[in-house]
Amino acid sequence: MGLLSRFCVAALDLGTANTLIYVQGRGLVLNQASMVTLRESNGSVEAVGQEARSVVGRTPPSLRIARPILRGTIADLSVCGSMLRHFIAKARENLLFPRLHMAVAVPGHSTAVERLAVIESLRDADVTSILLIDNVLAAAYGGSMDVDEPRGRMIADFGAGVSEAAVLSLSGVVCSRSLAIGGDEMDAAIADYMQNRYHLLIGDRMAEEIKIRVGSALPLTEPLKTTAKGRCLIQGIPRDVIVEDGEIREALAGPVSHIVRLTRETLEQAPPELSADIVESGIVLTGGTALLRNLDRRIEKECGVPVMVDPNPLESVVTGLARMSKNLRRNHWRRFGNTV
Template sequence: MAKHDLGIDLGTATFVVYQRGVGIIIEEPSVVAIDAKKKKIIAIGTQAKEMIGKTPEQIKIIRPVQDGVITNPEVIEEVLRYFLKNAKKGLSFSKPKLIIGIPALTTDVERRAVKEAAERVGASQVFLVSEPLAAAIGSEIDITKPNGHMVIDIGGGTTDIAVISLGGTVESESIKVAGEAMDDEIVKYIKKSYRFSIGTSTAERIKKEIAKAYKDEETIEIEVKGQDIKTGLPSSIKINSDDIFEAIKPVLNEIIIKAKNVLEKTPPELAADVMNNGIILVGGVSRIRGLDKLLKEKTGVNTIVTEDPHLTCAKGTGILLEDIELLSSVHVE
C-alpha cells in the first residue's frame, strides 16, 4: 500500500485519521456546522464544536454519527473529502486506499453509503472494519490466533463489547449508552440536586476533568458556570467527583450488565482465554478514573486500559494499512 493511504475512525465523538508512514494526522470532534440557507459546510471538528449553542438560526450544528449510527451519509462524504484534502497538503499523489473503522451498529445500507462516498471523494479502494475489531488490533494483540480476547469500546454514542478470536467476532453486544449518555445524566443530576442548569458541552468538560467511576478514587472539585434556575441569572457553583460518580452510575451499571451478558454467552474455552488475557478497555470514556477497577470488581476479570484509548481504533486501521497479510486474514468488508 502507498504512503498516502489512510485509516479513519468514524466515531460518534471523534474523527481520527491515521496516515500510513506518518501516524495520527487528524483528531477532531465529530461535529459539523452547516449554513442551511447556502446548504454549505462552514466548519468541521473543533471549530464547529465551539459554535454549539452560539449560532444564529441559519447555522445548524450536526453530528453525522449519532448513537453509533451514520445519520447523514452526504455529510460523511464531505468529511471524507476534508480528510483527503488535509492529507494531501503539499503533496501530489494517486488515489489513496482507505480503511475505515465504523460503529458496530452500522447497517448494511449505511456501510454501502460510506463505501460509495469514499469512492466518490477519490479513494481507489475502501475497506470497512468494525470499531471493536479495529480497537483489538490497535491494542497490539494477535487476533488471528484461536485465543479469545474481550474488548470493551466505550465511545461517545455507543458501547461495543466483543469477544474476538481468529480474526473475527464470536460474541458481542452494542448499546446506545456511552459518553453522551453520561453527559445527559450529569446535566440532569446537577439540575435536580442543585437547581442549576448547564449545557451538555459543560457536562462533557466536567466528565473529562473530574469524573470517577470508582468510589475510592480521589475526589476533585471544580467551579462550574451556568444558570441559577431560581433566579434565571448566570451564576456559578462548585461540583465534585462524588457528584459525578452518582450522576453517571446508571450508565456504568448498564455497561456492566452488558459486559456480564457477553461473558455469560461466551463459549467456555474462550471465556477461559478472556480470564487469562483480561478485558481490554478502549474509547474516550475509558479515561475516566477507576473505570478499569470497577469492571474488574464487577466481572472478576482483570481490566487493562490501552495507552491513548481514544486513538486505539484509528491505530488499528493504521496497523492494517501497514500489514497486508493481516488485512487479508481479518473480517473486513
C-alpha cells in the first residue's frame, strides 16, 4: 500500500458556474454555485455558493455578487481563495484525514499564469498537495470512455464559460480546441434578444431559466413557450412576455454556431486513423450546456458522426478526476512549500 493511500484524495472541478468536490470513499460531497456575496464597504464575505446565487439580482447596494471564475479562469484570486477555503472546509467536515491531496481540472488551453492562479487560490485552503489535470481528459474518464486504448475517441465539454473539444487516444489528448463561449454567452444572447425585440430588461437568472425551459439548437417536434418576466424599458413597469422556442433558437444562433464550429474544426484536425475510429465511436458531449435541446442532433448533422450526451454531464469532470487520481503515485502530486 503506497503512502498516499493513507491520506485522503479529493477532486475539484472549479467551474465558471459550478464548483464540485468529490472525496475518495465518500463520493460527491459538494456541488455549489461558484459565487460569493461580498459587503461593499469592507469586502467581507457574506454568503457563498447556492446561498449567494439565491440573491442574484436582489441585493441592496451594500452587497455585491462576485463570480470569481469567468470564462473558465480565475478572474479574482482573493475572492476565489475565500470561496475555496469555505468549500473545502465544508468538504472536510467529519473527515478523519488531516492531509488532503487534491486533483483539480483545468482547461487544456489555460496559460501557465492561469494554472498558477489555481494553485495560489488553494494555498490557504488546508490542502497538502495538488495535481492539475486536463479538463477534457477528466471528463472522458468520468464518462467511462475507453481512452486508454490506441483508438480515437472524441469528447466535447460545453460549460458555462468555456467550450472545449478534444480527440483522445492512449490516455492522452491528440488534438483539442477551446473557446471562451458557453452557457453564460447564451444567457447574454437571450437577454439582448428580449431587450431588442420586446424592450424588456431581464436579469441573468431569468435569461438562464428561459434557455433551460425552451432553448434549442434545432426545431422541436413539440413547440414550447414560456413567460419572460422583466421590466419594460419604455414604460418602466414590470411586464410579462410569452416567448416561443423559435424565438429563443434565433437568439441562441450565434453562440450555438460557434460551439458547433469548434467541434467540427477539432474533428477536422484529427489524424485520419483516429477520425475513422470516431466515425464508429462517435462524439460524447458533456458539461451543462450539452443539455441544450437538440445540440447533439445539430452537431451530428454538421459533423456527420454519431453524437451522444453523457448521462451525467454536470458531474463527469469531478468523477473522472476522482477515477484518475485513485491510482496516482505520491510523486505525481505537487506539495505546497510549508504545508507538509
